[in-house]
Amino acid sequence: MKNKINVYLIEYAINAILRQKSKSFFIVFVFTLLTFLLTSVFFITNSIRYELDSTVDTLPQIIVQKIKAGRHYDIDVDAVDNILEIAGVSDAVARVWGYYYFANAGVNFSVVGIEQYENQYKNSFDKIASKFDLSEIDSKVSMVVGHGVKETMHDSYYKEYFNFIKPDGTLKRVNIAGVFEADTQLESNDVIVMSKDTIREIFDIDESKATDIVVKVANPEEIPMVVSKIKLIYPDTRIISSEDLKVSYQNIFDYKSGIFLALFIISLFTFFIIIYDKSSGLSSEEKREIGILKAIGWRVDDVLKEKFYESFIISFFAYTLGVGFSFAYVYIFQAPILQNIFVGYSQLKTSFELPFIFDLQTLFLVFFLSVPIYIAATIIPSWKVATLEADEVIR
Amino acid sequence: MSSDLLKKKNAFVELVGLPDLAISTEATYVRHRSVSDIFSIYKDDGTLREYFPSTYAISHSHTMNLHSTNLHAIKKNNEK
Amino acid sequence: MIELKNITKTYELNKNDKVVALDNVNLTINEGELVVLKGASGSGKSTILSLIAALSKPTSGEVIVDNKKISKLPDNFASVYRRDNIGFIFQKYNLIPTLSVKENIILPLVPLNPPANEIVEKLDRVAKMFNISHKKDAIVRNLSGGEQQRVAIARANVNDPKILIADEPTANLDEKLSLNFIEILRELKALNKTIVIATHDPLFFDLDFVDREIQVHNGKIIL
Numbered sequence: 225m226k227n228k229i230n231v232y233l234i235e236y237a238i239n240a241i242l243r244q245k246s247k248s249f250f251i252v253f254v255f256t257l258l259t260f261l262l263t264s265v266f267f268i269t270n271s272i273r274y275e276l277d278s279t280v281d282t283l284p285q286i287i288v289q290k291i292k293a294g295r296h297y298d299i300d301v302d303a304v305d306n307i308l309e310i311a312g313v314s315d316a317v318a319r320v321w322g323y324y325y326f327a328n329a330g331v332n333f334s335v336v337g338i339e340q341y342e343n344q345y346k347n348s349f350d351k352i353a354s355k356f357d358l359s360e361i362d363s364k365v366s367m368v369v370g371h372g373v374k375e376t377m378h379d380s381y382y383k384e385y386f387n388f389i390k391p392d393g394t395l396k397r398v399n400i401a402g403v404f405e406a407d408t409q410l411e412s413n414d415v416i417v418m419s420k421d422t423i424r425e426i427f428d429i430d431e432s433k434a435t436d437i438v439v440k441v442a443n444p445e446e447i448p449m450v451v452s453k454i455k456l457i458y459p460d461t462r463i464i465s466s467e468d469l470k471v472s473y474q475n476i477f478d479y480k481s482g483i484f485l486a487l488f489i490i491s492l493f494t495f496f497i498i499i500y501d502k503s504s505g506l507s508s509e510e511k512r513e514i515g516i517l518k519a520i521g522w523r524v525d526d527v528l529k530e531k532f533y534e535s536f537i538i539s540f541f542a543y544t545l546g547v548g549f550s551f552a553y554v555y556i557f558q559a560p561i562l563q564n565i566f567v568g569y570s571q572l573k574t575s576f577e578l579p580f581i582f583d584l585q586t587l588f589l590v591f592f593l594s595v596p597i598y599i600a601a602t603i604i605p606s607w608k609v610a611t612l613e614a615d616e617v618i619r
Numbered sequence: 620m621s622s623d624l625l626k627k628k629n630a631f632v633e634l635v636g637l638p639d640l641a642i643s644t645e646a647t648y649v650r651h652r653s654v655s656d657i658f659s660i661y662k663d664d665g666t667l668r669e670y671f672p673s674t675y676a677i678s679h680s681h682t683m684n685l686h687s688t689n690l691h692a693i694k695k696n697n698e699k
Numbered sequence: 700m701i702e703l704k705n706i707t708k709t710y711e712l713n714k715n716d717k718v719v720a721l722d723n724v725n726l727t728i729n730e731g732e733l734v735v736l737k738g739a740s741g742s743g744k745s746t747i748l749s750l751i752a753a754l755s756k757p758t759s760g761e762v763i764v765d766n767k768k769i770s771k772l773p774d775n776f777a778s779v780y781r782r783d784n785i786g787f788i789f790q791k792y793n794l795i796p797t798l799s800v801k802e803n804i805i806l807p808l809v810p811l812n813p814p815a816n817e818i819v820e821k822l823d824r825v826a827k828m829f830n831i832s833h834k835k836d837a838i839v840r841n842l843s844g845g846e847q848q849r850v851a852i853a854r855a856n857v858n859d860p861k862i863l864i865a866d867e868p869t870a871n872l873d874e875k876l877s878l879n880f881i882e883i884l885r886e887l888k889a890l891n892k893t894i895v896i897a898t899h900d901p902l903f904f905d906l907d908f909v910d911r912e913i914q915v916h917n918g919k920i921i922l
Contacts, residue, residue: 228812233812336635412641515793522806524774567643613754
């Protein structure tokens with residue numbers, strides 16, 4: 225009997241919510257908006273992090289960059305030979321890559337060089353690029369471009385080929401041999417892949433120089449040792465291991481600064497204003513109601529139970545609504561507007577395909593940030609009133 | 620994400636060998652933040668702090684200058 | 700049955716300003732008795748009522764009901780005591796205006812969580828008794844003064860309490876409705892309830908079924 229749920233009390237609580245329509249509506253609105261904003265941001269960042277993590281193991285084990293005067297600088301290709309001599313290193317390749325600014329559209333392309341189109345690449349190209357014709361690539365200077373690159377070039381009427389402007393002002397014509405498939409956009413959108421020789425020509429990079437060197441180590445356990453050895457041979461380098469990349473991926477969104485801080489502060493601020501408003505005192509009508517209930521024989525804990533139901537129902541309803549909305553917003557509508565925070569200014573817009581992640585941790589975090597606080601803010605002032613002498617309250 | 624798509628993405632990353640996503644491409648230190656350095660921003664202007672909106676959401680890489688600054692520690696470690 | 704022993708009640712307005720509402724009051728009310736407390740407003744009648752209902756505690760002295768010192772009860776037990784023993788008809792009715800008649804009447808039952816048929820039974824009994832059945836689903840705010848009072852009386856009786864307390868029950872009623880209330884009172888008296896009424900309405904004076912009239916003046920009982 226004692227443990228039976230008191231339906232009448234719940235009914236009374238629901239009535240109490242419905243009686244104050246505009247106030248309840250306002251609270252639900254703000255509360256829903258808050259949970260919606262927070263969970264949406266969390267969902268987006270979780271998806272992006274998941275996207276990153278799903279390919280992190282494919283990345284090079286060690287990247288060696290040369291730093292000169294505090295800047296990333298071209299490294300000597302000769303270094304490859306020295307690095308190859310380190311025990312445990314199975315392969316080292318000098319890479320050439322960079323950014324090409326296409327002034328006409330105001331867009332940056334990431335231009336990546338690979339060894340001449342050899343057979344070993346044919347398989348991967350077949351998998352990830354459409355309209356790819358190997359024979360054409362062998363015979364002409366050509367490239368495979370990301371979806372966004374293709375669109376941008378099309379807009380400037382470059383459909384078959386593109387003219388890169390070399391440092392000396394002359395043009396270099398490169399054929400578009402293929403396009404990376406659209407569903408890899410998040411990775412490939414701004415990327416242009418071409419042969420190293422073509423890149424060297426476009427950017428005027430000397431044969432003896434490279435952008436960086438990637439190193440393969442047979443036994444992953446030995447990576448830290450290899451890293452420190454390279455560092456000893458070339459003290460002017462910065463070495464990024466796959467572990468560093470993982471760390472970097474983990475910390476991609478900085479909750480301590482910028483948009484996140486602003487968003488957090490604004491929403492928490494709004495929330496606490498409501499909380500403060502509620503806890504700083506009940507309206508005389510609410511006080512009177514508690515007084516009446518006490519006068520006709522409700523105990524303090526009956527009143528508090530009712531207030532608990534009332535606040536729990538309203539806050540949990542709003543929380544569920546907010547989470548539901550953000551699920552739909554992020555995963556069905558792909559987070560319009562909010563995703564611009566992440567895409568930023570870039571002229572080369574990527575259309576997000578956010579992978580669906582059901583993250584309980586986020587849901588719990590937002591839940592505990594909102595619902596219990598709201599319940600406490602309702603119950604504490606009610607408790608203050610309920611423990612007064614009933615006579616005093618209704619007089 | 621389907622395993623098929625995952626394979627494709629991994630194949631692409633393996634081919635290109637570069638980290639990070641193409642979601643914000645406005646500056647090198649946002650596009651390839653994991654392999655860029657903290658000073659890149661000064662290429663634009665020596666007095667400049669960040670001004671691209673995406674850098675308010677995407678932080679710089681926390682490993683950025685780790686190995687260029689702790690050379691001393693590595694040397695010490697090797698002597699042991 | 701109800702005993703007030705050496706009751707003094709002072710209200711503290713601020714640190715240096717006290718109002719003595721009751722000054723060394725002694726009063727005994729027997730079971731089944733109908734007592735009318737007379738006196739001008741501010742004389743202390745209402746304070747006596749709220750002390751009997753354990754809505755407030757005396758500054759000194761004791762209130763004993765059924766051999767229980769209710770003036771010493773902790774707050775939660777005072778609530779239970781009210782629920783089980785007291786039907787209070789407030790001057791301003793103290794209904795919750797936005798709830799329906801039905802919901803207002805069953806309010807005292809809600810914390811007990813009784814089975815549904817018991818609620819319906821009790822509700823029907825008092826609604827019929829006080830002639831409010833036809834307005835069961837009306838919102839209290841929309842009712843007339845007399846109807847609101849009948850709802851308040853019904854609520855006070857829903858638990859079938861032994862003691863009924865009414866504070867200025869006719870203050871907001873016209874003469875016809877006041878006479879109506881007196882008839883209801885006669886019925887309740889016939890049910891052998893102990894009834895205490897505070898009023899300065901002359902209609903209550905010299906009624907045949909009133910057992911005792913007590914004059915209260917400046918916090919003191921004048922016999």
